Amino acid sequence: MPEPTDLPAATSVLQGARVIDPASSTDAVLDVAIAGDTIVEVGTDLRSRHPLAAVVDLSGTILTPGLIDLHAHVFAGLGDFCVEPDRAGVSTGVPVVVDGGTSGIATFELARRSVEGSGSRTRVLAFIDPNQLYLATKDFICHKLQIADDERNLDLDSTAAMVEKHADMVVGFKVRATHVGDDTHSPFLEGAKSVAGDLPIMVHLGRFPHTPVITTPALLQTLRGGDVITHAFRGGGGQLVPGTGSVTPEFADAVERGIRLDVGHSGTDFRFDTARRLFDAGYLPDTISTDLNLFNEAAPVRSLAETMSKIWAMGVELPAVIAMCTSNTAATIHRGEELGAIAPGRIAELSVLRIEEGSFELSDGYEPMVVDRVLSPVGCFRAGTWIDALVPQAVAA
Ligand SMILES: [Zn+2]
Numbered sequence: 001m002p003e004p005t006d007l008p009a010a011t012s013v014l015q016g017a018r019v020i021d022p023a024s025s026t027d028a029v030l031d032v033a034i035a036g037d038t039i040v041e042v043g044t045d046l047r048s049r050h051p052l053a054a055v056v057d058l059s060g061t062i063l064t065p066g067l068i069d070l071h072a073h074v075f076a077g078l079g080d081f082c083v084e085p086d087r088a089g090v091s092t093g094v095p096v097v098v099d100g101g102t103s104g105i106a107t108f109e110l111a112r113r114s115v116e117g118s119g120s121r122t123r124v125l126a127f128i129d130p131n132q133l134y135l136a137t138k139d140f141i142c143h144k145l146q147i148a149d150d151e152r153n154l155d156l157d158s159t160a161a162m163v164e165k166h167a168d169m170v171v172g173f174k175v176r177a178t179h180v181g182d183d184t185h186s187p188f189l190e191g192a193k194s195v196a197g198d199l200p201i202m203v204h205l206g207r208f209p210h211t212p213v214i215t216t217p218a219l220l221q222t223l224r225g226g227d228v229i230t231h232a233f234r235g236g237g238g239q240l241v242p243g244t245g246s247v248t249p250e251f252a253d254a255v256e257r258g259i260r261l262d263v264g265h266s267g268t269d270f271r272f273d274t275a276r277r278l279f280d281a282g283y284l285p286d287t288i289s290t291d292l293n294l295f296n297e298a299a300p301v302r303s304l305a306e307t308m309s310k311i312w313a314m315g316v317e318l319p320a321v322i323a324m325c326t327s328n329t330a331a332t333i334h335r336g337e338e339l340g341a342i343a344p345g346r347i348a349e350l351s352v353l354r355i356e357e358g359s360f361e362l363s364d365g366y367e368p369m370v371v372d373r374v375l376s377p378v379g380c381f382r383a384g385t386w387i388d389a390l391v392p393q394a395v396a397a
Pocket of ligand 1: 071073100291
């Protein structure tokens with residue numbers, strides 16, 4: 001880590017916020033000095049050390065590392081499913097968004113161009129589907145046409161080449177664990193594992209229309225430590241022995257082996273009821289993500305901050321909630337050296353949140369929950385540039 005004196009003079013001092021940086025176990029009112037796109041110092045009374053810097057008063061807010069949404073759909077124009085990157089990203093105070101496998105290999109460069117040509121300001125990373133042709137659509141076209149379970153759709157040399165070519169953007173695979181006859185073996189999951197190296201594989205807990213998936217016990221047994229289960233708190237997903245608060249042996253074993261649990265809220269894939277049982281049994285999310293897409297952005301997902309508010313309302317302490325969208329997420333995608341912490345020398349990706357007090361109604365899409373406080377995004381610094389949040393406000397109860 002560079003010493004402060006090695007770094008340029010600050011251009012801005014962010015002052016007065018409660019800085020919550022789980023990576024350094026920080027929870028205190030501190031100043032953060034930035035120079036251009038880089039954090040140069042974190043401490044107290046930084047204005048006296050950087051007298052020429054502009055002062056940004058963040059009193060009454062919470063300053064965190066730039067929030068990262070591990071699972072959203074942001075390749076707008078590919079299929080009919082995606083929101084514009086900024087809708088999931090900077091417009092909701094989230095500087096970094098990971099696309100959750102909207103695209104397979106053959107369309108990935110087009111998907112990338114859709115982001116780069118869109119004028120979006122959000123930094124977009126991606127999980128990629130290992131199939132040549134995969135695109136997420138409302139009617140599950142690749143499942144309906146049965147190419148999501150056709151081995152001819154796999155060309156692992158080209159998959160490996162695409163991942164290598166786009167290593168700056170691709171953080172892992174999103175695999176739909178379909179099978180071709182043996183419900184304990186997915187050629188698509190095994191294919192992805194054969195080329196993934198140490199990149200994580202994200203899988204969805206649950207079924208797809210039109211195509212068969214391997215059994216949940218088989219899926220859990222074949223995942224590797226570091227892989228990610230998204231929709232981990234959905235109803236009927238095989239985490240819990242039906243009718244009980246006990247987890248299945250396969251689920252317990254998977255978590256024991258280091259498989260990570262991601263919220264992946266979506267319209268129908270997060271249940272307060274399942275989450276309560278799993279939290280009570282000691283299974284908290286490693287990461288909070290939205291699965292934001294055109295069909296859940298209005299309700300019940302709305303934003304990453306609102307999804308965080310739900311986990312907070314269920315009893316997880318605020319610094320832990322923030323870790324689930326910053327340091328834990330960065331570690332999950334092996335970007336912990338670069339993202340998910342506030343420290344000198346790092347790029348200035350920072351989020352600013354406010355705690356709103358009152359009476360608000362949150363919903364998992366099935367069950368309302370009235371809460372007396374929510375997190376609301378104020379904005380974010382994306383590579384040092386401030387962007388106001390435009391997110392819809394929390395719904396008053
Ligand atoms: Zn998704």
